[in-house]
Amino acid sequence: xxxxxxxxxxxxxTWVKVAPVAMLMGGLSVAHFLLLPVRPDLSALVQRLFFxxxxxxxxxxxxxxxxxxxxxxxxxxxDFFLIPNTGRTAALSIILELGLYFFTxxxxxxxxxxxxxxxxxxxxxxxxxxxxxxxxxxAHELKAPLIAIGGFALRIHRxxxxxxxxxxxxxxxxxxxxxxxxxxRQMLDYSRPLELRLVPLELxxxxxxxxxxxxxxxxxxxxxxxxxxxxxxxxxPADAGRxxxxxxxxxxNAVQASPRGGEVLVRGQAGNDxxxxxxxxxxxxxxxxxxxxxxxxxxxTKQGGxxxxxxxxxxxxxxxxxxxxxxxxxxxxxxxxxxLPRGGGASSEEG
Numbered sequence: 273x274x275x276x277x278x279x280x281x282x283x284x285x286t287w288v289k290v291a292p293v294a295m296l297m298g299g300l301s302v303a304h305f306l307l308l309p310v311r312p313d314l315s316a317l318v319q320r321l322f323f324x325x326x327x328x329x330x331x332x333x334x335x336x337x338x339x340x341x342x343x344x345x346x347x348x349x350x351d352f353f354l355i356p357n358t359g360r361t362a363a364l365s366i367i368l369e370l371g372l373y374f375f376t377x378x379x380x381x382x383x384x385x386x387x388x389x390x391x392x393x394x395x396x397x398x399x400x401x402x403x404x405x406x407x408x409x410x411a412h413e414l415k416a417p418l419i420a421i422g423g424f425a426l427r428i429h430r431x432x433x434x435x436x437x438x439x440x441x442x443x444x445x446x447x448x449x450x451x452x453x454x455x456x457r458q459m460l461d462y463s464r465p466l467e468l469r470l471v472p473l474e475l476x477x478x479x480x481x482x483x484x485x486x487x488x489x490x491x492x493x494x495x496x497x498x499x500x501x502x503x504x505x506x507x508x509p510a511d512a513g514r515x516x517x518x519x520x521x522x523x524x525n526a527v528q529a530s531p532r533g534g535e536v537l538v539r540g541q542a543g544n545d546x547x548x549x550x551x552x553x554x555x556x557x558x559x560x561x562x563x564x565x566x567x568x569x570x571x572x573t574k575q576g577g578x579x580x581x582x583x584x585x586x587x588x589x590x591x592x593x594x595x596x597x598x599x600x601x602x603x604x605x606x607x608x609x610x611x612l613p614r615g616g617g618a619s620s621e622e623g
Contacts, residue, residue: 289332296325297344304348319369322348326373330380334388338377345373408464411456418456422449461584466591468511475506475549479538482519489524494532497523501540508547508612514588521585522551522608528574529555529606546594549610558600566598 300321307315322345330338352366429442476499483497490497519538526536534554541548558566558573565571567586572579589596593613600606 293325293328293332293341296328297322297341300325301348305351308351319348322373323376326377327380330377331384333381334385335378335381338381339374342370342373342377346370408460411459415453415456415460418449418453422446422453425449455580459580461580466514466588468514468591470509470511470592472507473510473512473515475508475540475547476501478512478516479519479540479549482516482523483538485520486523486527490527490536493527493530494534495527495530496535497527498535498537499539500537506540506542506547508592508614510592510612515592518585518588518610519549519551521581522610525581526551526553526555526606526608529553531555546611546613549612550607551610552605552607554605557602557604558598558606559602563598563600567596 300318304315304318307318326338326341326345329341333340349366349370352362425442425446429439429446432439432442479499479501483499487497523536523538530536530553536554537550537552539550539552541550562571562573567582568579569583570579572581586596589610589612595611597609597611598606599609
C-alpha cells in the first residue's frame with residue numbers, strides 16, 4: 273500500500289506540490305507583517321508557525337526544498353536587521369532562530385532524501401532478485417536442450433569433410449551454442465547461493481597459479497603479466513576455487529583491455545586486519561557513467577560479453593566478507609581492488 277501511494281504521488285505535477293507550501297508561506301508572511309506593528313505577541317506566534325511550510329517543503333522536496341524554504345523564511349526577518357537600534361541580544365536571538373530554520377530544513381530534508389534512496393535501493397534489489405529467480409528458472413530449462421544441440425552440432429562438424437559448403441556455417445552454430453551455454457552457466461552461478469569452504473590461503477601462490485592459467489591469453493594479445501606482492505604475510509581465509517575465479521576474471525579482463533605491448537600488474541598489500549589485491553591495466557579506462565554500472569548484472573561494454581563476469585566476481589568477494597573497488601581514468605587504465613579480511617568471511621551467501 274505504501275509503495276502504491278508513493279507511485280501515485282510521484283506522478284503528481286510539481287506545481288500541485290508547490291502550491292500548498294507557497295500559499296501557506298504567503299499567508300504566514302502577510303500575517304507576520306500585518307501583525308508586527310499592532311500585535312507583536314501574535315507576530316511572534318506567527319513566526320513559530322513558519323516551521324509548518326518548512327516541514328512540508330522538506331518532506332515534499334527533500335534537502336533542496338528544505339534549504340530553499342528556510343531561505344525564503346529568512347526574508348521575513350529583514351525588518352529586524354533594518355532597525356537601527358536593534359540590541360545585541362535581540363540580534364543574536366534572531367540569528368539563532370534563523371540558524372534553527374536552516375538546521376531543521378537541512379536535517380529533515382536529508383533524512384527524507386536518505387529514506388527515498390533506501391526505498392529505491394530496496395526496490396531495485398527486489399527487482400533484481402525477481403529477475404535472478406526468473407533467469408535461473410529459464411537457464412535451468414534451456415541448459416539441457418542447448419547441451420544436446422551443441423553436442424550434436426559439434427559431432428556433425430567433426431564428421432564433415434573439410435571442403436563441405438556448410439562446414440563454416442555449422443562452426444558458427446557450434447560457437448554460438450557454446451556462447452549461450454557460457455551465459456546460462458554464469459546466470460546459474462549468479463543466482464545460486466554461495467557455499468564457501470574457507471581454508472588458510474597464501475595469495476602469492478594463488479596469483480602465480482592464475483598467471484599460469486592466463487599466460488596463453490596474455491601472450492596471444494602481446495601483454496605482459498607482472499606481480500608486485502610485498503610478501504608480508506599475505507594469508508587470508510578463503511575458498512580457493514572462488515577466489516581463483518575472482519582473480520582469473522580480473523586478470524583476463526585487464527589483459528583484454530590493455531593494448532599490445534602493455535602490462536597487467538597485480539599488487540598485494542597487507543594491513544593489520546585486511547589484505548588488498550590490486551589488478552591494474554593500461555587500457556582506455558572506464559567512463560564515470562559506466563563505473564556506476566560496471567558491477568551490475570548484464571551490463572557490458574565488450575562485444576560478445578555476457579555482462580555477468582564482474583557481477584559474479586563481486587558476489588564472490590562479498591561472500592568472503594570483503595569489498596571490491598574500482599578506480600579508473602579515461603586514457604590511463606583501470607585498477608580493480610579486492611580487499612579481504614584476515615579474520616574470514618561468511619560461510620555462505622544467499623543469492
